[in-house]
Amino acid sequence: MLNRLGQDVSDHERKNLYLLLTIGLLYTLGIFLSNIFVNIFLWKQSEDIQVVAWYNLFIALSQMIIYIVFGKWAKKIDRILILRAGIILISIFFISVLAFGENAAQFNYLLGSLLGAGYGFFWLAFNVLTFEVTEPYTRDFFNSTLGMLQSASGMVGPISAGFIITVLEGYTGYLTIFFISFILFILAVVCSFFIERRQVEGNYSLRVAINERNKNPNWKMLLNAHFFQGTREGVFLFLVGLLVYMGTTSEMTVGIYNFTYAVTSLLAYQLVARVVTPSNRIKFITVGVISSYLSVFWLLISDVPYEFYIYGAVIGIAFPLFFAPYMSISYDVIGQANQARDYRIEYIILREIALSFGRGTSLLLFIVGLLFIEQSTWIQYGLVIFGVGYLIVNLYLAKIVRYSSDS
16 A cells, blocks of 8 residues: 555655654544544433534534634644644543543533644644645545545444443443553654654744635635535534434444444545546545435434444445545645745645534534424434535535636
């Protein structure tokens, strides 16, 4: 897999690419092992989906605030230090969940804020480093390979956690998986000591990226695309896994569901890595988003394990077809923006703000809907409504590709 880089890629570039991929793997494995069960952990305590929705809303809001308030740190502080800060905060989050124990659901706002802050710092640094260590000719390789590593993490993490929680009853199972995640985060920090440190000269000015919206139609459309990406992910990232548990009351089933998703996703990422090129990206994106939306209607009628597994397999194939080429287009648009070399951090931060704002918007609307519509009915409506997000993303990306080819 790692030998697919061309001969024109220097050893220096390879080293930084591999280190960043390793950090992404360790981080993702730690998250997949533990975080997927936090929503279930909170719901089992409260049996109130609003508690879980508020927890996820505060994750999105906290992450967005980090980008807005602390984004300038990426130009004043070594990005590796910011990366470590994010990993440490996420580790503290898992320790806090254990400390609160049976009362964790009462601290859903605090826990969501803490995890969102960790996400914010980590992805602020990771996205900037991704832009810096990749070039247009290595981005499809990097995004596809990272996706495959994330899929492998999804294979190992959730099913292992589900087995551990099932065998070790009570809090012992959760304590075990949280501790393993903590060790993985520490290893990610160790790897960060070997990646090249990069300093950015110049003043921090988010206004440059904001003003570019009025001058660069591709940048404006990309921000809109990330917002609508967020409107789908805000609800789907927490609700689907919770639905699987609510329908089966089995952590092991949740683990197998995610294992199924990860296996098919891994295969799909391998396909994407081999066949996707800048000229055919939009075709794969279109197939991916249409498949992911149609699969929602299968999810709505699923109520036994194997039906959830089928949904996991379909979405596992559809998502890589969409996400890997989408990220390549995203970084290409940023790379072609005005003064991207000097203000790449600002562009990345504004992009992530748009994504977090989209997630927060959908979660807030979902919570409001729960106040007026019966829960099971609104969950079904919500999946259909917010599932449209990726379809809208596809429309914007098609315009970007068409506009770029005409200019």
